[in-house]
Amino acid sequence: MGTYLATSYTIRDRLLQLWNDTQEYYKKEKVKQVCYISIEFLMGRFLQNAIINLNLEENYKKALAGMGYALEEIYEEELDPALGNGGLGRLAACFLDTLATHNYPAWGYGLRYNYGLFKQSIGTDGEQLEKTDIWLDKPYPFMVENHFIRIPIGFCGTVEDYVDPNTKETKEESNRSIWKPSEYVIAQANDILIPGYGTDNTNTLRLWSARAVEELDFEKFSFGDFKGASEQRLNAENLTNVLYPNDNEAEGKELRFKQQYFLVAATLYDIIRRLKEQKRPLEELPDFSAIQLNDTHPTLAIPELMRILVDQEMIEWDKAWEITQKTFSYTNHTILPEALERWPVKLITKLLPRHMQIIEMINWKFLEKNSQVGQNNKSKELRSKLSIIENSWDTLVRMAWLGCIGSHKVNGVSPIHSNIIKDQLFSHFSSIWPKKFVNVTNGVTPRRWLHACNPKLSDLITSTLESDDWIYDLSHLSKLREFADNEDFQLKWAAIKQYNKKKLQRFVKEQFGLDIGVHDVIYDVQIKRIHEYKRQLMNILSHVYNYLQIKKMTEEEKKQLEKKVVIIAGKAAPGYKAAKMIIKLINRVSKVINNDPEIGDLLKVIYIPNYSVTIAELLIPATDVSEHISTPGTEASGTSNMKFVLNGAITLGTYDGANLEIIENIGEENVFTFGIKASEVSQVKQNNIEKGAWNLMPKSLQGVLGIIEEGKFGDPEEFRMILQELKGVDRYILGNDFTSYLQAQKVINETWKNPEKWWKMSIIGCAGSGWASSDRTIKDYAETIWDIKPCPLPKIE
Numbered sequence: 127m128g129t130y131l132a133t134s135y136t137i138r139d140r141l142l143q144l145w146n147d148t149q150e151y152y153k154k155e156k157v158k159q160v161c162y163i164s165i166e167f168l169m170g171r172f173l174q175n176a177i178i179n180l181n182l183e184e185n186y187k188k189a190l191a192g193m194g195y196a197l198e199e200i201y202e203e204e205l206d207p208a209l210g211n212g213g214l215g216r217l218a219a220c221f222l223d224t225l226a227t228h229n230y231p232a233w234g235y236g237l238r239y240n241y242g243l244f245k246q247s248i249g250t251d252g253e254q255l256e257k258t259d260i261w262l263d264k265p266y267p268f269m270v271e272n273h274f275i276r277i278p279i280g281f282c283g284t285v286e287d288y289v290d291p292n293t294k295e296t297k298e299e300s301n302r303s304i305w306k307p308s309e310y311v312i313a314q315a316n317d318i319l320i321p322g323y324g325t326d327n328t329n330t331l332r333l334w335s336a337r338a339v340e341e342l343d344f345e346k347f348s349f350g351d352f353k354g355a356s357e358q359r360l361n362a363e364n365l366t367n368v369l370y371p372n373d374n375e376a377e378g379k380e381l382r383f384k385q386q387y388f389l390v391a392a393t394l395y396d397i398i399r400r401l402k403e404q405k406r407p408l409e410e411l412p413d414f415s416a417i418q419l420n421d422t423h424p425t426l427a428i429p430e431l432m433r434i435l436v437d438q439e440m441i442e443w444d445k446a447w448e449i450t451q452k453t454f455s456y457t458n459h460t461i462l463p464e465a466l467e468r469w470p471v472k473l474i475t476k477l478l479p480r481h482m483q484i485i486e487m488i489n490w491k492f493l494e495k496n497s498q499v500g501q502n503n504k505s506k507e508l509r510s511k512l513s514i515i516e517n518s519w520d521t522l523v524r525m526a527w528l529g530c531i532g533s534h535k536v537n538g539v540s541p542i543h544s545n546i547i548k549d550q551l552f553s554h555f556s557s558i559w560p561k562k563f564v565n566v567t568n569g570v571t572p573r574r575w576l577h578a579c580n581p582k583l584s585d586l587i588t589s590t591l592e593s594d595d596w597i598y599d600l601s602h603l604s605k606l607r608e609f610a611d612n613e614d615f616q617l618k619w620a621a622i623k624q625y626n627k628k629k630l631q632r633f634v635k636e637q638f639g640l641d642i643g644v645h646d647v648i649y650d651v652q653i654k655r656i657h658e659y660k661r662q663l664m665n666i667l668s669h670v671y672n673y674l675q676i677k678k679m680t681e682e683e684k685k686q687l688e689k690k691v692v693i694i695a696g697k698a699a700p701g702y703k704a705a706k707m708i709i710k711l712i713n714r715v716s717k718v719i720n721n722d723p724e725i726g727d728l729l730k731v732i733y734i735p736n737y738s739v740t741i742a743e744l745l746i747p748a749t750d751v752s753e754h755i756s757t758p759g760t761e762a763s764g765t766s767n768m769k770f771v772l773n774g775a776i777t778l779g780t781y782d783g784a785n786l787e788i789i790e791n792i793g794e795e796n797v798f799t800f801g802i803k804a805s806e807v808s809q810v811k812q813n814n815i816e817k818g819a820w821n822l823m824p825k826s827l828q829g830v831l832g833i834i835e836e837g838k839f840g841d842p843e844e845f846r847m848i849l850q851e852l853k854g855v856d857r858y859i860l861g862n863d864f865t866s867y868l869q870a871q872k873v874i875n876e877t878w879k880n881p882e883k884w885w886k887m888s889i890i891g892c893a894g895s896g897w898a899s900s901d902r903t904i905k906d907y908a909e910t911i912w913d914i915k916p917c918p919l920p921k922i923e
């Protein structure tokens with residue numbers, strides 16, 4: 127630990143200097159910046175990334191070796207902060223790397239949770255167990271508390287009419303009011319300094335933590351009420367205690383709502399403070415900063431900014447609204463109905479009474495302008511579609527509607543997803559504002575997801591291209607295409623995959639005591655949050671089928687068969703019963719298959735617990751086939767699919783999300799595709815409802831369900847819910863896609879027998895992935911949405 131800390135502090139010192147220089151320079155140049163507000167940042171380990179970005183790896187290696195230490199071992203000592211659930215948080219982290227690398231003046235704003243996403247382990251019955259992730263127990267040298275930045279954030283209280291101090295009049299039409307909160311919590315800034323690759327520019331990720339206004343209530347303390355004395359502190363700190371573990375399902379907890387407001391109120395205060403520091407008026411806010419709302423979680427920033435402008439800065443409503451719309455833009459990351467946040471009006475009125483009034487006013491003005499008030503059914507229907515406020519089981523505020531109305535641009539994260547947003551989810555808005563809806567396809571940082579996690583492949587690419595320019599500009603990878611058929615290059619490429627597989631093999635042996643082969647074994651990996659729409663269930667059911675097939679084979683037939691190691695990892699939200707059942711089933715199936723002597727090393731199924739960024743960095747370079755098999759139209763983009771192709775894995779995927787971009791860029795002949803298209807989904811669903819999914823299910827899958835019901839993997843009652851869903855409506859269309867999924871697996875096995883073809887596909891995949899860089903994504907945002915430009919620190923020679 128000591129060496130790790132000492133090493134880390136040297137890096138931190140260096141970053142602090144660069145950060146100071148960068149911030150001074152941005153101020154001096156008065157450049158426009160972007161502020162990326164996100165309730166999650168899933169950063170991964172810091173040290174290696176920083177050392178690589180500062181181009182100091184060789185120096186550190188040598189210096190430490192001289193003292194008898196190996197840098198790689200020091201890297202392994204670092205914890206991996208789990209301040210995110212999955213795709214959305216990891217995307218934010220990739221964006222920060224790109225923004226710094228390409229010298230964009232940028233800030234990330236998020237929350238410093240005391241506890242990250244729960245730690246997952248697997249119980250003896252194969253079930254998911256959850257433990258608190260007390261990450262701040264250990265020192266974390268890369269985050270510095272900024273004592274100068276502490277901001278009071280109000281809650282609850284009352285709203286009073288604004289009285290003009292000169293005329294003593296209250297004017298309705300000024301729309302101005304005074305909010306008097308009854309509770310305050312302090313937002314404390316904790317800064318993580320973000321280095322770019324090959325540049326001195328160093329940006330800020332500012333994470334807010336909650337503190338009590340007064341640490342101790344001394345009155346209570348002096349009367350001997352020790353518990354009461356610290357109650358206020360505990361209540362306040364509770365606010366940023368825990369990251370909500372729900373991914374794609376809105377939970378509606380009051381504390382979560384408070385977190386969201388706490389994040390945006392502190393952030394806006396901070397941004398406006400910096401604007402005022404430059405002595406610029408608030409009217410200039412849109413030229414000072416673009417603010418990106420990462421999904422709906424930070425959309426309360428819209429009424430908060432309106433409150434600041436109208437109530438505090440005395441700007442008239444229409445002008446304030448113009449400033450607000452010009453400043454904000456909103457990214458949607460999911461169209462699953464259960465993930466779209468809607469907060470009860472009652473709850474908002476209690477916690478943020480003034481904001482509720484402002485939301486109502488925004489809504490009223492918007493509806494006045496965009497829908498005719500009429501009593502006929504058509505105009506009523508239109509109004510209820512457009513309205514931010516929904517009347518269903520309760521009166522609710524639709525946060526995505528607020529995001530659309532209050533932003534100048536709304537984007538989806540892949541072409542298919544952006545089309546669904548424009549034509550379905552928000553079709554009523556896109557006909558009002560056709561130009562507001564745009565697509566910005568996601569991307570991943572090639573620094574972490576190729577250069578750092580797969581150093582051997584990185585070296586091979588650099589030596590082949592005779593340049594490492596690809597690390598900044600991933601489109602250079604296209605030049606690898608001419609080597610796709612080259613025998614010598616293919617051998618080198620395959621040898622690196624083999625090396626990475628050996629690393630993974632060692633890990634599996636150490637962690638689970640399980641021997642898996644590496645020679646002529648296909649490593650087939652699916653790693654992501656466990657969700658019905660991502661269809662891990664279809665994956666495991668297909669291997670039950672394969673298992674049953676192997677059991678029927680003669681020894682001769684077995685010899686012809688490809689060996690496969692199936693790896694699955696991912697966490698399920700603790701309250702998501704079906705997802706937890708899927709984990710249990712995977713583990714039960716794994717136990718049966720792995721211990722069946724008739725199967726031997728033909729098939730192994732491994733569930734790796736506690737999936738994290740660090741585990742992804744180990745698995746992705748070692749993968750031959752990566753599975754992205756969501757029901758078409760459900761996965762907004764996916765980003766690990768990009769990481770895998772970059773590292774030479776071949777995609778086994780459906781026509782969904784960014785799989786479609788992969789197909790388009792590398793050619794369908796280089797991807798193992800299967801299943802129906804998004805346009806066919808509703809018909810299949812309809813058939814399932816009308817005829818019953820069981821009656822339409824292929825015999826192969828019926829047989830698999832039969833085996834589970836016979837108790838082969840334990841009491842079938844334990845899997846009842848997921849089995850019933852499959853036999854009943856099968857919302858995620860496993861039955862309909864099962865046959866073509868098995869067929870795709872057959873094609874994979876056949877292709878594997880032909881190494882020249884396999885490695886050619888693998889190389890073409892990597893060569894065709896230049897578009898998958900977050901550098902391209904950020905350039906898109908910078909040019910089409912944020913209107914910001916790079917501002918590199920001048921080089922001091």
Ligand code: 26W
Nearest residue numbers: 213214374375376459465761762763764765
């Ligand atoms: C309110 C509960 C909740 C929590 C998190 C709802 C939704 C979320 C996230 C938006 C879910 C998420 O991470 N979505 C993923 O975003 C990635 C980055 O754009 C995409 O690549 C994934 O397809 C999408 O599932």
